Amino acid sequence: MNPGPDDIVVIVLGPVGHGKSTFINNILGGQKAKTDDGFFTCTTEVESYELEIPHHLPELQGKRLILVDTPGFQDVYDVSNVVGRVARWLKSS
Ligand SMILES: Nc1nc2c(ncn2[C@@H]2O[C@H](COP(=O)(O)OP(=O)(O)O)[C@@H](O)[C@H]2O)c(=O)[nH]1
Numbered sequence: 561m562n563p564g565p566d567d568i569v570v571i572v573l574g575p576v577g578h579g580k581s582t583f584i585n586n587i588l589g590g591q592k593a594k595t596d597d598g599f600f601t602c603t604t605e606v607e608s609y610e611l612e613i614p615h616h617l618p619e620l621q622g623k624r625l626i627l628v629d630t631p632g633f634q635d636v637y638d639v640s641n642v643v644g645r646v647a648r649w650l651k652s653s
C-alpha cells in the first residue's frame with residue numbers, strides 16, 4: 561500500500577466482534593473486509609483498504625485514505641500482540 565506523508569491512514573482497533581470490519585465495509589460500500597460471528601475473529605492479519613476520496617471533500621483530493629483492519633483483542637491476540645502486528649505493518653509499509 562506504501563502510505564506516503566500526504567496519505568491519511570486510519571487504524572481501526574478494538575475488541576473482537578465489536579464491528580470493526582463491518583464499519584470498514586460500510587465505509588467502503590462493499591464486503592471487502594471479512595466479518596465474523598462475534599465470537600471468533602475472522603480478521604487474523606492486518607489488512608489495509610484504500611477508499612476513494614468523495615468529490616464533495618475537495619480538501620482531501622490528491623490524498624489517499626487508507627483504512628486498516630486489525631485482529632480484535634481477545635485471548636490469542638491480546639493488545640500487545642495486535643499493536644505489535646500493527647507496528648510491523650506500519651514499518652513494512
Ligand atoms: N447489531 C449490530 N451488529 C453489528 C454491528 N456491527 C457489526 N455487527 C455484527 O457483529 C459481528 C462482528 O462484526 P465484525 O465486523 O466482524 O467485528 P470485528 O471482529 O470487530 O471486526 C457480525 O456478526 C456483525 O454483523 C452493529 O452496528 N450492530
Ligand SMILES: [Mg+2]
Nearest residue numbers: 580581594603
Ligand atoms: Mg474483524
